[in-house]
Structures are given as C-alpha cells and as structure tokens.
Amino acid sequence: MSLIYAFSVSALMGVGIYLMLSRHLMRMLFGVVILSTAANLLIFVSGGLQAVAPPIIQGDMNILGETAANPLPQALILTAIVIGFALVAFAAALVLKAYGTIGSVFTDDQNDAERLGSPFYEEGPRNG
Amino acid sequence: MIFAWSILGAMGAAFLAWPLSQVLPRLSGWILSLAPLSIFFLLLGEIGSVSDGAAHVKSFAWVPSLNIELAFRLDGFSLLFALLISGIGTLVTIYAGSYFNGKSTADKGRFLSLILAFMAAMLGTVLSDNLIVMFVFWELTSLISFLLIGFDGEKSEARASALQSLIVTAGGGLVLFAGIVLIGITLDTFSVSEVLERAGELVASQLAGVIAACVIVGAFTKSAQFPFHFWLPNAMAAPTPASAYLHSATMVKLGVFLLARFDQVFATLPGFGETLVVAGSITMLVSGLKAIRAESFKAILAQSTVASLGILVMLIGLDSEVAAVATVGFILAHALYKAALFFCAGTAIHATGEARLANLRGLGRALPFTAIATILASLSMAGLPPFVGFISKEYLFEAQLDSSWAIFPVVVAVIVNAVMVGVAGVVSIRPYYWPTKTPTVVEHGETPGMLVGPMALAGFGILIGLFPAIVAGTVIAPAASALRGEQIEVSFGLWHGLTPMLALSVIVVVIGSVIAIWWEAIHRRLAQYDRFFSLLGDRFYRSAIDSTLALAASSTKLLQNGDQRRYTAVVVLTVTAALAAAFVSMPDFAFLAAEGDIRFAVVAVLALMVLGAIATALVRSLIAGLVASGLVGFGTAVLFMMHGAPDLALTQIAVETLLVVLLTAVLLRLPARRRHSRTGGERNRDAVLALGFALMIFVALASVGVSPIDLRLSEYFANASYVEAYGRNVVNVILVDFRAIDTLGEIAVVAFATVAAWGLLRGPAKLIRTKD
Numbered sequence: 001m002s003l004i005y006a007f008s009v010s011a012l013m014g015v016g017i018y019l020m021l022s023r024h025l026m027r028m029l030f031g032v033v034i035l036s037t038a039a040n041l042l043i044f045v046s047g048g049l050q051a052v053a054p055p056i057i058q059g060d061m062n063i064l065g066e067t068a069a070n071p072l073p074q075a076l077i078l079t080a081i082v083i084g085f086a087l088v089a090f091a092a093a094l095v096l097k098a099y100g101t102i103g104s105v106f107t108d109d110q111n112d113a114e115r116l117g118s119p120f121y122e123e124g125p126r127n128g
Numbered sequence: 129m130i131f132a133w134s135i136l137g138a139m140g141a142a143f144l145a146w147p148l149s150q151v152l153p154r155l156s157g158w159i160l161s162l163a164p165l166s167i168f169f170l171l172l173g174e175i176g177s178v179s180d181g182a183a184h185v186k187s188f189a190w191v192p193s194l195n196i197e198l199a200f201r202l203d204g205f206s207l208l209f210a211l212l213i214s215g216i217g218t219l220v221t222i223y224a225g226s227y228f229n230g231k232s233t234a235d236k237g238r239f240l241s242l243i244l245a246f247m248a249a250m251l252g253t254v255l256s257d258n259l260i261v262m263f264v265f266w267e268l269t270s271l272i273s274f275l276l277i278g279f280d281g282e283k284s285e286a287r288a289s290a291l292q293s294l295i296v297t298a299g300g301g302l303v304l305f306a307g308i309v310l311i312g313i314t315l316d317t318f319s320v321s322e323v324l325e326r327a328g329e330l331v332a333s334q335l336a337g338v339i340a341a342c343v344i345v346g347a348f349t350k351s352a353q354f355p356f357h358f359w360l361p362n363a364m365a366a367p368t369p370a371s372a373y374l375h376s377a378t379m380v381k382l383g384v385f386l387l388a389r390f391d392q393v394f395a396t397l398p399g400f401g402e403t404l405v406v407a408g409s410i411t412m413l414v415s416g417l418k419a420i421r422a423e424s425f426k427a428i429l430a431q432s433t434v435a436s437l438g439i440l441v442m443l444i445g446l447d448s449e450v451a452a453v454a455t456v457g458f459i460l461a462h463a464l465y466k467a468a469l470f471f472c473a474g475t476a477i478h479a480t481g482e483a484r485l486a487n488l489r490g491l492g493r494a495l496p497f498t499a500i501a502t503i504l505a506s507l508s509m510a511g512l513p514p515f516v517g518f519i520s521k522e523y524l525f526e527a528q529l530d531s532s533w534a535i536f537p538v539v540v541a542v543i544v545n546a547v548m549v550g551v552a553g554v555v556s557i558r559p560y561y562w563p564t565k566t567p568t569v570v571e572h573g574e575t576p577g578m579l580v581g582p583m584a585l586a587g588f589g590i591l592i593g594l595f596p597a598i599v600a601g602t603v604i605a606p607a608a609s610a611l612r613g614e615q616i617e618v619s620f621g622l623w624h625g626l627t628p629m630l631a632l633s634v635i636v637v638v639i640g641s642v643i644a645i646w647w648e649a650i651h652r653r654l655a656q657y658d659r660f661f662s663l664l665g666d667r668f669y670r671s672a673i674d675s676t677l678a679l680a681a682s683s684t685k686l687l688q689n690g691d692q693r694r695y696t697a698v699v700v701l702t703v704t705a706a707l708a709a710a711f712v713s714m715p716d717f718a719f720l721a722a723e724g725d726i727r728f729a730v731v732a733v734l735a736l737m738v739l740g741a742i743a744t745a746l747v748r749s750l751i752a753g754l755v756a757s758g759l760v761g762f763g764t765a766v767l768f769m770m771h772g773a774p775d776l777a778l779t780q781i782a783v784e785t786l787l788v789v790l791l792t793a794v795l796l797r798l799p800a801r802r803r804h805s806r807t808g809g810e811r812n813r814d815a816v817l818a819l820g821f822a823l824m825i826f827v828a829l830a831s832v833g834v835s836p837i838d839l840r841l842s843e844y845f846a847n848a849s850y851v852e853a854y855g856r857n858v859v860n861v862i863l864v865d866f867r868a869i870d871t872l873g874e875i876a877v878v879a880f881a882t883v884a885a886w887g888l889l890r891g892p893a894k895l896i897r898t899k900d
Contacts, residue, residue, distance in 0.1 A: 001722075001724035001725060001726050001727065001730070002722060002723050002724055002832075002833050003830055004726065004730075004731055004734060006829035006830040007826060008738050009825065010822040011741065012737065012741050013822055014818040014821060014822030015818070017700055017814075017822070018745055018815060018817075019744065019745055020696055021696055021697060021700070021818070022693070022805050022806060023691075023692065024801065024805040026750050026795065026801075027753070027805070029791070030754070033787065034757055034760050037760055037761055040764065041767070042829060044776075047837065048837050049771050050724065051772060054773065054774050054775075056856055056857050057849060057850045057856040057857075057858065062851055063847045063849075063850065063851070064846035064847070064849070068772065070837075070842050071842060071846065071858035071859050072841055072845065074773050074776055075859050075867065077776055078859065079871070081776070081780055081783055082783070082874060082878060083874060084783075085783040085786065085878075086877055086881035086882075087881070088787060089787075090884055090885050092791060092794045095798075096888075096889060099798055100894075105799070106805050108692075
C-alpha cells in the first residue's frame with residue numbers, strides 16, 4: 001500500500017511540476033494547486049497511515065487511544081491547506097489584473113521588468 | 129614615540145583640505161603643506177634615536193583576540209621612507225596648490241584632500257609593525273591611488289587606467305594578504321619585528337616557498353615589475369602632481385619596501401634572490417626599450433620609473449653586503465630626481481597644454497627656472513658627478529660586481545643606465561634648449577608654487593652629491609643597517625678612486641650620449657615593432673578582462689534570461705539534483721519498504737486523482753482543466769476521510785469548493801486558450817524534468833517507512849490535550865492552543881491575501897499595452 005501511495009503522490013507532483021513549467025498563467029496556477037495538494041498528501045503519508053480512527057479523545061479517557069491517527073501531521077496540513085488557498089486566491093487576482101493591464105496571460109509577454117534573452121538593453125561600453 | 133601620531137596628523141589635514149580650499153582657494157596649498165612639513169621635521173628629530181640601528185615599537189591594542197594590534201615601528205629604513213613621503217609630500221602639496229589654481233576650488237580641495245589622505249596611508253604602510261595593519265594601509269594606498277589616477281573622471285582613458293591600476297595593485301594586495309595570513313599561521317604572530325627575529329623558523333617551515341611567492345606577487349604588482357609592469361605607464365592619466373607623488377617617490381616603491389623588509393627573512397630561501405634579479409632585469413630591459421618608444425613626456429618618465437624599480441628589485445635580490453647601501457642610496461637618489469622631473473614635466477605641460485615631447489620646443493626662455501631644475505635633476509638621473517645619482521650608480525655597479533652573479537646583471541644595468549642617460553638628455557635639452565625656429569606657445573609662465581618643488585629637490589640632489597656626509601651617517605647607514613639587520617659602516621662618497629665601477633660609468637655615459645643624440649632615429653626604428661611590443665603591454669590584461677566580461681554576459685544570458693519557465697526549470701532541476709546527490713551519498717540505503725495491506729477503496733480514489741491530474745495536463749480547455757484538477761482536490765478530501773482525518777476532509781472540501789468558484793470566475797474573464805505556450809520540444813523536455821522530479825519523490829516517499837517515525841511530539845499532544853488544555857479534539861487543540869500564535873499568523877496571511885487581492889482588483893483595469 002505504501003508503494004501505491006508513493007507512486008500516486010509522486011505522479012501528482014510530476015504533473016504539478018509539468019504544469020508549473022507552462023507559460024500560461026492559469027496552467028501554472030493549476031500546477032500550484034496540484035503541487036500543494038500533493039505536498040499535503042506527502043506530509044500525510046509520511047506521518048503514518050496505519051491507524052484510521054480520528055484523533056479525538058474518547059469521553060471516558062484523559063489521553064488519546066492507541067488506535068487513533070497521528071494528530072501532528074493533520075494539524076500541519078490544516079494550516080497548509082488554508083495558506084495554499086490564500087496563495088492561489090491571491091495569484092488568481094494577480095492573473096486577472098495582469099490580463100487586464102497587459103492583455104496577455106502568457107509569461108513571455110509580461111517582460112516589462114526584464115527583457116527576454118538578455119538582461120542588457122544594450123551592450124555597455126567595454127572596459128578600456 | 130610621537131612618530132605614530134604623524135599618520136593621524138596627515139589624516140586630519142586631509143579632512144581640512146576641502147573646507148580650507150573653499151575658504152582660501154589661492155593659499156590652501158601653502159597652508160596645507162605645513163602639515164607634511166611639520167611631520168617631516170618631527171621625523172627628522174627621530175634620526176638620532178635610530179642611528180645605532182635600533183628599532184622602536186609602539187603598540188595600541190586593537191583586536192587582541194586575533195593577535196592584531198595597532199603597532200608601529202620606526203627603524204632606519206622606515207624612517208628613510210617616512211622622510212621621503214613627508215618631505216616630497218610637502219612639495220607636492222605646494223605644487224598641487226599652484227597647479228590647480230586655474231581649476232575649480234572643488235577640484236582643488238578634492239585633490240589636496242586625496243593627496244594628504246594618500247600620504248597618511250603611505251606613512252601607515254611604512255610605519256606599521258603589524259602585518260595586518262600594514263595590509264590595511266597598503267590597500268588604502270591602492271584605493272586612493274585609484275581615485276587619484278581617475279581624478280579626471282570624465283575622461284574614459286583616466287577611468288580605464290584607474291580601474292586597471294586598482295585591479296592589478298589591489299588584486300596583488302589580496303595575494304599578499306594570503307601570504308600574511310600564512311605567516312600568521314606559521315609563526316602565530318603578525319608582528320614585523322617578531323617575524324624578522326624568527327626568520328630562520330619561517331624559512332624552515334613547509335609554507336616558506338608559498339609565503340615568499342605571495343609576498344613577491346604583492347610587491348611586483350605594486351612596484352610594476354614584469355609581468356605586471358603595464359599598469360604604471362597607463363597610470364600617467366593622473367594629474368601630474370599625483371604622478372610625481374605616486375609614481376616617483378612613494379607608492380610604487382612600496383613593493384620595493386616590502387621586498388627589502390622581507391629580503392632579510394627570505395635571503396636564505398633558495399630561488400628568492402634569483403627570482404628578484406631575473407624579474408628586475410627583465411623589467412629593466414622591457415621598460416628601457418619602451419621608454420625610447422614612448423611619445424608623451426610623462427610616459428617617458430613613467431617607463432624610466434619602471435626601469436628604476438627594476439634596478440631596485442634586482443639590487444634587493446643581490447646577495448652582496450654593499451647591495452643594501454646601494455638599494456637605500458638609489459631609493460633616495462631616484463626619489464629626488466624623479467619627483468623633480470615630474471614636477472618640471474607638469475609645469476611644461478601645464479604651461480603649454482601639450483603632452484607630446486616631440487611638440488615641446490624652445491621653452492628655455494619662457495620657463496627658465498624649470499629648465500634649470502630639469503637639467504639638474506637630469507644630470508642626477510644620468511648619474512654624472514657631482515650629483516647623488518652618480519654615487520648611487522657607483523654603488524649599484526659595486527653591488528653587482530661584488531655579488532655571486534656573473535656578468536649578466538652588469539650588462540643589463542649598463543644598458544638600462546645608458547637609456548637613463550639618453551632619457552635624461554632628451555627630457556632636459558629637447559624641450560628647453562634644442563634650437564628651434566618655432567618655440568611652443570606658452571600660455572602662462574612659472575609661478576612660485578610650481579618652482580619650490582623642483583628647485584628644492586634638484587638643489588638637494590646636488591647638495592648631497594657634494595656633501596654626502598649629510599646623509600651618509602644620518603639616513604643611509606641606519607637604513608642600510610636596518611635592512612641587513614646588523615650595523616654597517618657606510619662610506620657614501622663621491623670619489624672612490626679609479627675603480628671598475630668608474631669605468632662602467634664612463635661606458636654608460638658614452639652609450640647614453642649616443643642614445644640621446646640618435647634618439648629620433650632609434651625612436652622611429654623601435655616604433656615599427658608594434659606587434660612585438662604589444663606582447664609586452666597590457667594585451668593579456670585586456671583579454672583577461674574582456675573574457676571575464678564575456679563570461680559574465682553569457683552566463684547572465686543563460687541564467688537571467690527573463691523567461692519564467694527557465695527559472696522554474698532551474699529550481700526544479702536543482703532540487704532534483706540535490707535529492708539525487710543525497711540518495712547517492714547515503715552509504716547503506718534501503719528503500720522501497722512495502723508495508724500495509726492494500727485497501728481497494730483507497731486505491732480507487734488514488735487512481736481517480738492521478739487520472740484527474742493527468743487529464744488537467746492534457747486537456748486543451750481551461751475550464752475542463754479546472755474540473756479535472758477538482759478531482760485531485762476532492763479525492764484528497766475523501767482520502768483524509770478514509771484515514772481518520774475528518775477535520776482535514778472538511779477543510780479540503782470547503783477550500784476546494786471555494787477554489788472552483790473563484791477560478792471559474794477568473795476563467796470567465798480570460799480568453800479561451802488558443803495556443804500552446806510551449807513548443808513541442810519544450811513540452812517534451814519539461815515532461816522529462818517532471819518525470820525526474822517525480823521519480824526522486826517516489827524514491828523518497830517509498831523509503832519513508834524504512835526508518836521508524838519519531839512520535840515524541842505526537843505522543844506529547846495526545847497525552848496533554850485533555851489534561852492541560854481541556855480539549856478532546858487533539859488537532860483542534862494543537863491549532864488553537866499549543867500553536868495558537870502560528871494559527872494567528874496564518875489568519876493574518878489569509879487576511880493580507882484578501883486585502884491585497886481586493887487592492888488589485890478594485891476599480892476598472894486600465895490596459896497599458898496590448899499583446900496578441
């Protein structure tokens with residue numbers, strides 16, 4: 001089972017990377033969504049998946065039972081999900097604004113700050 | 129021990145120079161010269177204390193934990209240099225005051241300030257007893273000389289020359305620093321005095337050869353020795369007062385100073401003296417030839433300076449006892465006549481606005497005193513009696529004949545001294561007294577400020593020549609004794625009898641006269657061999673600089689090419705490579721730990737997610753891609769549910785739903801996807817890259833189960849949640865209680881993102897440019 005998990009998570013990550021390498025802003029954003037989901041799963045899988053009961057302390061006990069799932073990765077992932085959502089939402093707003101002002105959703109058109117191919121607008125004077 | 133404060137005095141004067149030049153623009157040179165003058169007399173007062181070969185050390189704590197203290201040392205040799213620096217510094221300050229009278233007061237103040245700061249750095253270098261302190265001052269001289277050479281910053285030639293001198297001298301300084309650190313490692317001290325005492329220990333150590341090489345490179349770059357000889361003539365782009373100071377008396381002699389100091393240490397090291405003699409001789413020959421080829425007045429003097437430095441380096445390399453006296457004598461003689469000649473050249477160039485020697489004619493009438501000073505200094509340079517140059521040249525030949533070397537250095541010295549005679553004849557007679565029908569037009573005559581320097585130096589040259597006793601016992605003998613590390617008796621006299629040295633002098637004068645008379649012809653003949661001489665110039669420096677710049681440009685084009693895709697690819701590739709390297713470097717790596725029973729429901733969900741992800745990558749429509757990527761998100765929620773994480777599942781579902789709504793809203797405003805943003809080849813390469821990344825993740829994740837999970841934190845939370853925080857949902861308790869501040873931070877991030885997105889999207893978007 002662990003190998004199936006490993007395969008699935010790595011496949012998701014591979015697709016995420018492939019999409020992030022695109023020059024289309026929305027496809028990059030899809031890549032970010034998939035990659036962050038896969039990263040959450042990676043943490044989840046690393047925390048161990050043997051126990052399946054929720055990490056909730058039963059009414060008659062003071063401590064968590066033996067069969068409960070590992071609470072620590074869950075706490076981490078909960079934070080990560082929300083942060084990931086905030087990131088994607090802000091990036092989506094940026095895409096929208098960029099399209100509104102530049103009229104393109106391709107990164108190779110958005111080169112006002114940095115010209116493609118060469119960082120120099122013209123060759124500087126040579127020394128001497 | 130008041131000498132150590134002279135450095136501070138010079139620095140103070142440097143700070144005063146600019147405001148003073150604003151208030152009293154015409155007099156500032158004269159007033160400021162009082163600072164170096166008083167330092168000069170202060171140092172004169174120290175002559176008695178070092179005449180017995182003693183050395184005085186004064187130190188203040190600076191960085192005691194690193195063995196670095198502000199330690200200063202005065203012995204005969206450093207006193208000689210300090211006297212030259214402050215004495216010529218006085219004259220340079222006066223001269224510069226007059227030289228800059230025609231220019232703006234801002235320029236004048238800046239120049240005087242730099243000259244005085246330079247003097248402080250020079251004094252610091254020669255007076256330091258701690259090698260680290262000396263290095264700091266050493267590099268300071270390189271920096272200030274950069275500012276002085278590039279003083280006329282609006283000329284590209286001056287900028288290039290300044291940069292060249294900085295790269296060569298400061299670069300060599302770094303090599304010297306490496307040598308200093310190695311000395312510190314070997315002897316556990318940076319004190320010059322201690323290094324001199326424990327010379328045997330240093331030479332016997334394994335690092336001796338490396339240290340000597342570092343010191344030699346540092347000295348050769350500073351003193352413009354072959355193969356670093358090219359920067360000094362280019363540095364003539366500096367205003368002439370700076371040339372007189374930097375390139376005659378002081379800065380370029382720092383390398384000589386360093387070598388002379390360390391010669392006492394490394395004299396017994398095999399190859400040290402030989403290296404100096406050979407490099408010095410090559411420098412002498414190359415710069416001697418280039419002096420005849422040179423066209424500008426200052427360049428001729430500069431090349432002869434390089435030749436003189438070669439003579440000094442060669443002298444230090446010689447092993448005869450009299451070489452120390454010859455070195456000291458020649459340092460003194462050369463400083464006197466070369467500074468005077470630079471002053472005179474500056475006056476002639478300043479008065480006429482003409483820098484080429486060939487165009488300066490008949491100036492004897494307009495600049496009579498400058499002409500006389502030039503003649504006097506030239507005669508000293510030519511090594512004719514009764515000038516100090518004659519005495520020092522006799523000693524030069526004596527040192528060579530006394531040494532264990534064969535005839536080779538003598539021949540080189542004869543040739544180069546003959547060239548010096550030629551140069552002396554040409555620079556003194558041609559511009560001033562050569563018969564001409566069309567004298568060069570003189571814009572203005574001499575001013576007192578521009579006469580004091582050359583007249584004083586030239587007069588002093590003949591005074592010492594006639595009465596050598598003035599300096600023999602007071603300056604020369606202590607300096608030479610400090611170099612040898614033992615007391616030396618010096619008979620610094622004009623007449624030594626009919627010796628072989630006298631015969632050599634006669635030969636030199638005869639050949640030199642021939643060179644002076646046939647100067648034009650030899651000059652024209654040598655001017656033809658451009659190709660050969662370009663090999664001896666700064667061609668290699670230029671190609672090194674050019675290829676460095678080309679490398680920078682091409683690497684920038686490669687790495688900073690402005691394409692987001694390439695940046696991402698570089699990051700992914702780096703992570704993949706780092707992971708791969710980590711795996712390879714693990715000695716006994718066990719991976720692929722298959723564990724747990726296969727749950728078919730989970731497998732089905734996972735399969736659905738992977739298919740959804742692949743579909744996202746493959747479908748053309750963006751809306752379809754959004755739907756497909758939704759499969760991944762909702763599948764994750766189901767997985768969370770199946771593995772005992774209901775909170776995560778709830779959050780994931782909520783977020784995923786919001787995302788679909790939000791991204792759909794965005795997609796509705798964007799154009800439908802019409803073209804691929806990547807070429808087929810690019811997509812294939814990206815697929816390979818993504819596959820490699822995925823493979824590394826797979827290997828990493830598959831091997832996670834091999835080592836047991838560290839459950840200490842989980843157990844702590846499991847045990848403490850109810851007992852300490854009174855919560856039964858452990859995940860919730862972690863978030864809102866144990867890690868409450870983190871959660872607050874997270875909320876803040878979401879709030880910032882909301883505010884920022886609102887700021888971006890409010891109001892209508894204004895199209896600033898259209899594409900497609």
